[in-house]
Amino acid sequence: MPLITFDGISQPLEEVQDNPARFALNLERAKKSPGYAVCGCKPRSVSSPLRLVIRRYGKLFHLARWPDEGAKHDANTCPFFSESSPGAESGATAQDAIRNTPDGLNAKLDISLSVRTVDRVSPSGGSTPTRAAGRRSAPLLGFLQRIWTDARLNQWSGGAQRNWGTCNAQVLAQLGEGKLNGRPIQEVVHVMRRYEESQQTAIKAELEEFLARIQTTADASERGIVIAEIKSIDLSKYSFVVKIRQTFESFFAAKDVIEKAAKSFRYAWSMIGNAEARVIAVLLLERTKDGNLRVIDLAVQLCSKAFIPCDSSYEVAMANRLVADGRRFYKPLRLLPGEEMLPDFVLVDTPVPTAIEVYGMESHDGYRRRKEQKQAIYSQNRTPCIEWVPPAHLASVRLPAAA
Known part of the structure; x- marks a missing residue:
């Protein structure tokens, strides 16, 4: 990966992505002046630096490609490379469920993020989502696969092993300050940060701040989406418990939700807990009237150890070998x-x-x-x-x- 220059220092991109807290102050200063970081994937003159957007995510900062400059990056080694500019994708239309914009992703999913009553909630997400006239909507798995592709996490440049810190940073760069179902994406989507023992308190606080937005009253239910690695899905006394990596937090899920997911994503399901693979989940969460968090819908993607998407255990083995x-x-x-x-x-x-x-x-x-x-x-x-x-x-x- 390339060297990134900001606030008078140069660091390998993977260091910046894996340790966002360590460079938060430097990136905050660079965001104020000169207003960008510089990518070193290609030699550039001082007068025409290859700029990167510095975006705030909570108390941290992440890097994203500068609008209309994706094609200037190295196609083989730089994750900021893009053949087309945001909003100018080949064949992109206003009716597309997921669109790239200069601010980030604009997505319409076939779920409801806000429901007026929770007397009866179906596993698929509750009441029929409000749809913009003529605009298509995408399922949870389609949303995950699209951001994985746009973040170039389906590609391997032959470098060192990739970890969750890289995935977190590149997914957040794609989401940006966009919108999901008309809502600010940072308010309704939380991407778990890579676990670091020294940052355990901060990671827990970030997640709790997001989960506090998921509330249910007598009149309405506000929901949220969490993207994370699945650690395990265990049977409990009354339902199932979904445990994710990077945190000790766990969520409950009804039997019918789990059975539906296990059938829909059977190849990924069978690899949960396998050390040779990773299973990434998009969880749609809701709070019960008793205040507990439950999963009302989910999608999972099987990946190799380096987070390359795969369709079977055999593909995992091939990706790991490559x-x-x-x-x-x-x-x-x-x-x-x-x-x-x-x-x-x-x-x-x-x-x-x-x-x-x-x-x-x-x-x-x-x-x-x-x-x-x-x-x-x-x-x-x-x-x-x-x-x-x-x-x-x-x-x-x-x-x-x-x-």
């Missing part, structure tokens, strides 16, 4: 209808991009037909493709040399 081998690659995420034929991974450190396919379910007729269609497309387009068909050992897969 990271261990120091390869540069990305995971295409299927965000729109018609993208079923995307490869599982794409190597970008070969002379031409090389697709990687992790095949399974050979006994399923529909899956075999899709596999044959993919193979035909690769052959027709002369796209190099590496295949792994478990249960063959992963070590038997020979990868092309990096250029």
Whole structure:
């Protein structure tokens, strides 16, 4: 990752992202004057620095790409690189559920953040969400995958192991000072900070301040969203307990909510607690009349140890190997209808991009037909493709040399 210069100091980006409290005062001073930090991913003259936005998040500060300057960053190594500027994405329209703007993300989700009565709350989130005329809405998983992609967390540049501090910083940079369902996004979404023992009190206070906004009265219920790593989901006496990393806080969830999620996200669900994987969750929270917090809806995304999104345990194994081998690659995420034929991974450190396919379910007729269609497309387009068909050992897969 590049060196970042601000307030007269230069630090590796990962240091700034992993330790936001350590650099809070420096970033606050740089935000006031000159009003930006400088990215060192490419050589630049003093008169034309590659600027980064400094955004406040609570008592901390995070870096984001400067509007219209994403394409100036290094495409291979810099997480601030973007092929298009916010608000000018290819095919973006006012009806899109999720849009990038200079201030941050503007999202419309198919949930309700405020409900007038809580006498009956359905697992899907309560009353029908109010929709802007003509504008589509996105599910929780689509929201998570979109910010993961925009934050370039589905890509690997061949560097050191990524931790939650990097994910937190890059997700917050994408969310920015945007809006979700018409509400300021920082008021309704909390992204857990990386756990540091020295910051334990501050992390707890930040979460409690956010959770205090989630209130239920006799007339209305105000909800909130938490993005975090799942630690475990355990059966309790009357329901389930959802435990997340980075905090000792836990949330209750009804049996039907958990059963629905376990069925919808079965591959991720089976990897919760596995040391080789990470499972990221978007939790929609509500407070009961008794004052307890409960999960009324959730979505989870399976990831590798380096937080690369994956669709199965076999993909986790492949992503972990690619990271261990120091390869540069990305995971295409299927965000729109018609993208079923995307490869599982794409190597970008070969002379031409090389697709990687992790095949399974050979006994399923529909899956075999899709596999044959993919193979035909690769052959027709002369796209190099590496295949792994478990249960063959992963070590038997020979990868092309990096250029």
